[in-house]
Amino acid sequence: MNINYKSRNLEITEAMKEYCEKRLNKFDKLIGPETAVVTMSSIRDRQRLEVTIPYHGMVIRGEDEGYDIYTCIDKVSEKIETQIHKYRQRLIKRGRGVSRDYVASMPEEHWVEDDKPVRTKTFTTKPMNLEEAIMQMNLLGHSFFVFVNDETNDVNVIYRRKDGDYGLLAPEI
Secondary structure, eight states: OEEEEEEESSOOOHHHHHHHHHHHGGGHHHHOSOEEEEEEEEETTEEEEEEEEEETTEEEEEEEEESOHHHHHHHHHHHHHHHHHHHHHHHHHHTOOOOSSOOOOOOOOOOOOTTSOSOOOOOOOOEEOHHHHHHHHHHHTOSEEEEEETTTOOEEEEEEOTTSOEEEEOOOO
């Protein structure tokens, strides 16, 4: 697995890299040679770890925060493994194959000043049904997800409501 490291307020040592690679390389058997982005940061006395792996049109992501970066690596590794197994089982249950044609691009960060957006994310989309969009949103751990509806070919937004249900925003034509 190829691993790209990013750091914020923390110097990434060789020992950290080796430990992270050791924990993430076990996913080569499950998902093949993908590229992971590992972001390590430190705020005061707490360390934060985020790992993002694009996988067959989906984005698998895990994050954890704690006092020890090695414990964070262990926890994130377990979260990602759970997500990979869950996703693969759903694909098998549906009887669908996984296409390798689609490769998700990683979001790019752009920092600007004043009243403009602080961060702009660009992403590629593939047509998917509502069930796949909900699964992707849950895998990312987000409260909303933008996708192209495969039935209407329109851009839709699925979001989690405060009562735990899901809402769908669709354009009126």
